Amino acid sequence: MANPIIQIKDVRKRFGHVEALRGVSLDIEEGEVVVIVGPSGSGKSTLLRCINRLEEYEKGSIIVDGMLLDNNQNINAVRREVGMVFQSFNLFAHLTVMQNLMLAQNIVRKRSKQEAEKVSRELLVKVGIPEKAKSYPSQLSGGQQQRVAIARALAMNPKVMLFDEPTSALDPEMIKEVLDVMASLAGEGMTMLVVSHEMGFARAAANRVIFMDEGQIIEQATPDEFFTNPTQERTRLFLSKILHL
Amino acid sequence: MDKQLKDNPNRELSFVTGGEVNIRQDPWWWLVAVVIAVVALLVMLQPVPFKEIVVFARDGILITILVTVTSYFLMLVLGLFGGLGRLSKNKLVFGISTLYVEIIRGIPLLVQLIAWYFASPVLIQKIGLWLNFTPLITYRANPIITAIVAITVCYGAYMSEIVRSGIQSIPKGQMEAARSLGMSHLQAMRHVVLPQAFRVILPPMGNEFIALLKDSSLVSVVAVADLTRRGREFMSAHFNPIETWLMVALLYLILTLVAARVVSYIEKRSRYDR
Ligand SMILES: Nc1ncnc2c1ncn2[C@@H]1O[C@H](COP(=O)(O)OP(=O)(O)OP(=O)(O)O)[C@@H](O)[C@H]1O
Ligand SMILES: [Mg+2]
Numbered sequence: 001m002a003n004p005i006i007q008i009k010d011v012r013k014r015f016g017h018v019e020a021l022r023g024v025s026l027d028i029e030e031g032e033v034v035v036i037v038g039p040s041g042s043g044k045s046t047l048l049r050c051i052n053r054l055e056e057y058e059k060g061s062i063i064v065d066g067m068l069l070d071n072n073q074n075i076n077a078v079r080r081e082v083g084m085v086f087q088s089f090n091l092f093a094h095l096t097v098m099q100n101l102m103l104a105q106n107i108v109r110k111r112s113k114q115e116a117e118k119v120s121r122e123l124l125v126k127v128g129i130p131e132k133a134k135s136y137p138s139q140l141s142g143g144q145q146q147r148v149a150i151a152r153a154l155a156m157n158p159k160v161m162l163f164d165e166p167t168s169a170l171d172p173e174m175i176k177e178v179l180d181v182m183a184s185l186a187g188e189g190m191t192m193l194v195v196s197h198e199m200g201f202a203r204a205a206a207n208r209v210i211f212m213d214e215g216q217i218i219e220q221a222t223p224d225e226f227f228t229n230p231t232q233e234r235t236r237l238f239l240s241k242i243l244h245l
Numbered sequence: 246m247d248k249q250l251k252d253n254p255n256r257e258l259s260f261v262t263g264g265e266v267n268i269r270q271d272p273w274w275w276l277v278a279v280v281i282a283v284v285a286l287l288v289m290l291q292p293v294p295f296k297e298i299v300v301f302a303r304d305g306i307l308i309t310i311l312v313t314v315t316s317y318f319l320m321l322v323l324g325l326f327g328g329l330g331r332l333s334k335n336k337l338v339f340g341i342s343t344l345y346v347e348i349i350r351g352i353p354l355l356v357q358l359i360a361w362y363f364a365s366p367v368l369i370q371k372i373g374l375w376l377n378f379t380p381l382i383t384y385r386a387n388p389i390i391t392a393i394v395a396i397t398v399c400y401g402a403y404m405s406e407i408v409r410s411g412i413q414s415i416p417k418g419q420m421e422a423a424r425s426l427g428m429s430h431l432q433a434m435r436h437v438v439l440p441q442a443f444r445v446i447l448p449p450m451g452n453e454f455i456a457l458l459k460d461s462s463l464v465s466v467v468a469v470a471d472l473t474r475r476g477r478e479f480m481s482a483h484f485n486p487i488e489t490w491l492m493v494a495l496l497y498l499i500l501t502l503v504a505a506r507v508v509s510y511i512e513k514r515s516r517y518d519r
Contacts, residue, residue, distance in 0.1 A: 080427035
């Protein structure tokens with residue numbers, strides 16, 4: 001069997017006194033969809049941000065697609081292969097949707113304008129908003145913005161996609177349109193690491209659910225097992241809280 | 246927008262008639278027109294001394310514009326680097342730019358001008374003597390260049406802070422999104438952060454231009470023959486302070502009012518882009 005596409009070994013990270021990650025180890029296989037859940041402050045975002053080095057970790061190692069995240073060159077190489085979708089979308093406010101999709105294709109992937117435009121149009125069709133190419137982010141709904149953000153990340157042809165609570169800033173009626181895009185991406189075999197408390201998505205699309213608390217992985221299992229038969233007391237406590245919302 | 250057009254037929258007209266667009270859209274142009282008319286009237290009705298003053302001060306106006314525009318663009322460049330330096334993670338770069346900003350902002354521009362003009366040549370000559378290097382020993386300050394340097398250095402410090410706060414006003418997520426797409430820090434700055442920060446700092450940038458235009462009158466104390474100095478020369482030759490300073494003030498007013506209109510036009514344009 002091939003090596004895991006992401007290998008995380010005993011990663012530790014602290015912010016001043018706060019230990020955000022206390023020795024996290026995790027392997028992600030190619031094509032796997034992993035959902036991470038856990039209470040606020042448990043280190044879920046920090047873990048994702050360490051994988052593309054938006055945060056630096058102090059101890060341990062992270063290898064993405066065979067590249068160890070240590071020098072600057074590798075960091076940029078890894079970032080090209082890893083797409084990230086943020087809770088707050090973070091679309092470039094001064095650019096149109098089309099320009100948002102094209103910018104990094106031009107200057108990072110060095111694609112020609114025609115090629116970048118073709119890729120962008122296809123992706124906008126894929127996320128269901130081809131008619132918004134000329135709009136600015138401020139003219140879109142939250143759900144549309146998040147779909148553009150997904151398309152923007154996909155435009156770089158990443159091997160892995162990281163999602164940090166992609167739907168938690170959205171109005172309820174827009175959550176589904178974003179989850180649908182993510183589910184179809186999972187169906188195509190994209191490797192995905194998703195921080196989300198959307199249990200429906202986890203049950204439908206995930207291969208594995210991971211529970212984090214206080215900077216550690218407490219439990220991991222298939223969605224079925226995880227939601228119906230958690231082994232750890234802390235997991236049960238957490239699930240009872242979010243399932244009764 | 247469409248509704249406004251219908252409610253106000255004059256507005257609709259203004260879009261067709263090209264030349265008047267500015268005046269119709271921005272009523273403050275009328276003030277400019279009125280001040281220019283007053284000057285024209287004074288010059289025509291009382292050529293002595295008003296026309297004489299204008300003719301005498303003509304080259305002074307050009308020097309004022311030259312000094313203002315040159316130091317403005319130079320100080321924008323300096324302010325960009327100063328602002329980036331104030332945000333640098335490199336301690337040396339951060340330290341130097343912070344020191345620059347804090348020291349320069351604590352000294353009056355007039356004192357800086359005088360120091361550049363009278364003190365720096367002596368210093369350079371002393372260094373020349375020490376190195377035994379003739380071009381430095383015989384160094385003489387060129388008034389206009391010295392004035393431009395002094396204003397650039399001084400205004401660059403204020404501009405650095407404007408640039409810094411402009412960049413800081415852009416949400417961190419913009420930089421993170423750019424970096425996560427594989428852009429380098431420099432690319433992200435250039436293509437994502439700075440274009441957005443530019444819109445934020447445009448209004449204070451415009452204010453700086455007008456402030457600099459007015460402060461440029463200080464260069465008259467270091468032998469630059471700008472509008473103010475030419476006014477002083479005219480007054481001492483003809484002993485008519487009231488007429489002289491009325492005219493000089495009106496000429497400055499025309500310059501600043503026109504500049505203010507141009508600034509507000511540019512601001513509006515950049516807002517419509519979005
Ligand atoms: N930039 C930072 N500076 C200081 N402390 C931070 C920073 N980022 C995160 N932390 C702290 O690290 C811990 C883990 O934060 P993290 O954002 O990873 O949690 P999370 O599981 O994503 O929580 P949430 O569900 O609220 O998003 C928290 O205690 C948080 O306060
Ligand atoms: Mg988080």
